[in-house]
Amino acid sequence: MIVFEEVSKSFDSLEVLSGLSFHIATGQMVGMVGPSGSGKTTILKLVTGILTPDKGSVRVAEGVVGYVFQEPRLLPWRTAVDNVAAPLRARGRIKAEAREIAAHWLRRVELGGFEHYHPAELSGGMAQRVSIARAFAVEPRILLMDEPFSNVDAALKGSLMQILTSIIRERKPTVLYVTHDQAEAIRLADRVVELVPGNGLRELDVRDRA
Amino acid sequence: MGSTTPHKGTEADGAPESGAPEGGVGFRGVVAASEAGAGRRSGMVRRARAAYVVAGVLAMLVAWQLLSFVVSPAVMASPADTAKALAGLAWGSKLWVELLITLKRLVIGLAMGAAVGWLLGIVAGVHRQLRSFLEPLRWVSMTVPAVIIAVLAMLWFGLGDLAVIFLVAVIVFPTMYVNTVSGVQAVDRRLTEMGQVYHFSRRLLLTEVYLPGIASPVLAGLTLATGVAVRAVVLGEVLGAMNGIGHAFSRAMAYLETPELFAWIVVLLALMAVIEFGVLRPVRRRIMRWRKAGG
Numbered sequence A: 001m002i003v004f005e006e007v008s009k010s011f012d013s014l015e016v017l018s019g020l021s022f023h024i025a026t027g028q029m030v031g032m033v034g035p036s037g038s039g040k041t042t043i044l045k046l047v048t049g050i051l052t053p054d055k056g057s058v059r060v061a062e063g064v065v066g067y068v069f070q071e072p073r074l075l076p077w078r079t080a081v082d083n084v085a086a087p088l089r090a091r092g093r094i095k096a097e098a099r100e101i102a103a104h105w106l107r108r109v110e111l112g113g114f115e116h117y118h119p120a121e122l123s124g125g126m127a128q129r130v131s132i133a134r135a136f137a138v139e140p141r142i143l144l145m146d147e148p149f150s151n152v153d154a155a156l157k158g159s160l161m162q163i164l165t166s167i168i169r170e171r172k173p174t175v176l177y178v179t180h181d182q183a184e185a186i187r188l189a190d191r192v193v194e195l196v197p198g199n200g201l202r203e204l205d206v207r208d209r210a
Numbered sequence B: 001m002g003s004t005t006p007h008k009g010t011e012a013d014g015a016p017e018s019g020a021p022e023g024g025v026g027f028r029g030v031v032a033a034s035e036a037g038a039g040r041r042s043g044m045v046r047r048a049r050a051a052y053v054v055a056g057v058l059a060m061l062v063a064w065q066l067l068s069f070v071v072s073p074a075v076m077a078s079p080a081d082t083a084k085a086l087a088g089l090a091w092g093s094k095l096w097v098e099l100l101i102t103l104k105r106l107v108i109g110l111a112m113g114a115a116v117g118w119l120l121g122i123v124a125g126v127h128r129q130l131r132s133f134l135e136p137l138r139w140v141s142m143t144v145p146a147v148i149i150a151v152l153a154m155l156w157f158g159l160g161d162l163a164v165i166f167l168v169a170v171i172v173f174p175t176m177y178v179n180t181v182s183g184v185q186a187v188d189r190r191l192t193e194m195g196q197v198y199h200f201s202r203r204l205l206l207t208e209v210y211l212p213g214i215a216s217p218v219l220a221g222l223t224l225a226t227g228v229a230v231r232a233v234v235l236g237e238v239l240g241a242m243n244g245i246g247h248a249f250s251r252a253m254a255y256l257e258t259p260e261l262f263a264w265i266v267v268l269l270a271l272m273a274v275i276e277f278g279v280l281r282p283v284r285r286r287i288m289r290w291r292k293a294g295g
Helices: A040-048 A080-090 A095-108 A124-137 A154-171 A182-188 B008-014 B030-070 B079-091 B094-126 B128-143 B146-157 B161-185 B189-197 B202-240 B245-254 B258-287
Strands: A002-011 A014-024 A029-033 A055-060 A065-068 A142-146 A174-178 A191-196 A200-204
Touching (some): A002 A040, A014 A040, A014 A055, A014 A200, A029 A182, A040 A142, A065 B189, A080 A095, A080 A124, A124 A154, A182 A191, B030 B079, B094 B161, B094 B202, B094 B245, B094 B258, B146 B161, B146 B202, B161 B202, B202 B258, B245 B258
Parallel strands (some): A029 A174, A029 A191, A065 A142
Antiparallel strands (some): A191 A200
């Protein structure tokens, strides 16, 4: 569950969000579209708590948050398995245990055998799969995704999406998924909202999707 | 010695590593084949480069020999005379005794100056206020000429170990500090944000993000600092010590033992070569292994 009530957020003198309210039910997958600069990434950061609202309140269900960034954001000096294991170690798991869980999730994103590769040895699509494994390894109650496919070419996008949706269906986290691709959002999400600068959120009709 | 620039070493020393991957470790399948080709090519390039370096060394030796034909042997010893003097020093215990004394001062001074520069650099890289607070100290330690620090060290600590070690530490500090600060500031913000999102503890952020992130500039700084430290230790020993290579060098000069004087220069160069190519480069290559695929 994610609840925004009258949330405002400014950077210096630029007001990015003003009095924004919305509600995402537990287990729901919401796609959020909108032009760049409309505050999509700011909303995600408010959910994680690394930003706090100037006004209003953000309430998020108890539990871990998983985050898939636009770029993979892997530690270049750590192997794939240690990259996935790092957030688990932050949650107090011992190294061996964290690695075991990490290796499981790497197999889940079809990267079995690449555990000991460094990010520089992986392709862009493979690196993004490592970051997906990292997001799920913490068993998130909430999954945030910030244009996770925007740096992946069209051919890879399909397989990446398939992996992602199958895991989401299985684990049922609450998902907030930011994209600028409305068709993609409609295809993946239960609900699609459009962030209109200055005017808040507009609900888009997704019932007539193919 | 006061004109240290951050990252200078990165470009100079990064060159051999920034080429094609070393072959062997790489992508699977098709990519592996083309990488093996690149590995062979880079091996040839490296051998050709090494040949030029050897040629450069030989050219300097030839020039030295030619000059010694023209110039009086009182001011310039020939390579042969220098080698003879060197053999004489190595035969007795003198070379090894002075070398150990100098090495001890160098290592202690370098370790102290580098450790302080590194620690303060990490904290100051994160805290802007501390960075501003330390800025005058950095400026002073980089600007005061080494010879003045040497004189002050003699005044405060007398002749001997302490004065030389102090001089080396003070000279090394800003080199290491500046490189570490700029390393911390250059750490990828996207990675620290990732750490925040996944609730990395302060310790985990340090060991997983910051320390590996600054390894490259820190190692470059250490290489620079070592060169600076060798020069400082000799200066300190020439002015403020009764033993060590620098003192032996100035004694040889006072007694006009020119071949011995040149022999000590060769000893210094050899010492520096062992430290740089035998210790620093291999350490650096090991720590920076993750870059092997060119990322």
